[in-house]
Amino acid sequence: MKWNSLIREALNKKTSQQRNEENHIGFPTKGGKSMEGSISPEFRCIISKQMVGILISVWVRNDLRTYIRSPNVSCVGCGIIGCLGNKGSVSVRFRLHETSFCFVCTHMASGGREGDERYRNSNVAEILSRTGFPKGPSLDLPQKILDHEYVIN
Incomplete structure (x- = not known):
């Protein structure tokens, strides 16, 4: 359970960071969320x-x-x-x-x-x-x- 918890945290942290980077690079946003996908691709x-x-x-x-x-x-x-x-x-x-x-x-x-x-x-x-x-x-x-x-x- 400890390993899976660490893996989950690492994978989902990375997708959150990628989404934030996309928003800062100039992707269109609506209400603070990227229009490319308003829900993070959680693993x-x-x-x-x-x-x-x-x-x-x-x-x-x-x-x-x-x-x-x-x-x-x-x-x-x-x-x-x-x-x-x-x-x-x-x-x-x-x-x-x-x-x-x-x-x-x-x-x-x-x-x-x-x-x-x-x-x-x-x-x-x-x-x-x-x-x-x-x-x-x-x-x-x-x-x-x-x-x-x-x-x-």
């Missing part, structure tokens, strides 16, 4: 999940909230005994308009010794195989991470 959290040291929090502009469908979370622990949440992933899936989104936040074991990368790769394979989302009312949403079209950053 809202649509889904948030923490698993030990992993936190994923997805925020959207308030005007997009009504277009968010089927938000789901999946947690996979890969820590001690292969199941504790000190290592692993938290994944979020939802639909915005007609596009499905899947975000994966991971925390893997560190180490540069021989064999450490095989251990991390094994954890990734475990995450990919164990992450699943419920079917829910929208049967056309992918249930596995790799079923989504994806971009690696």
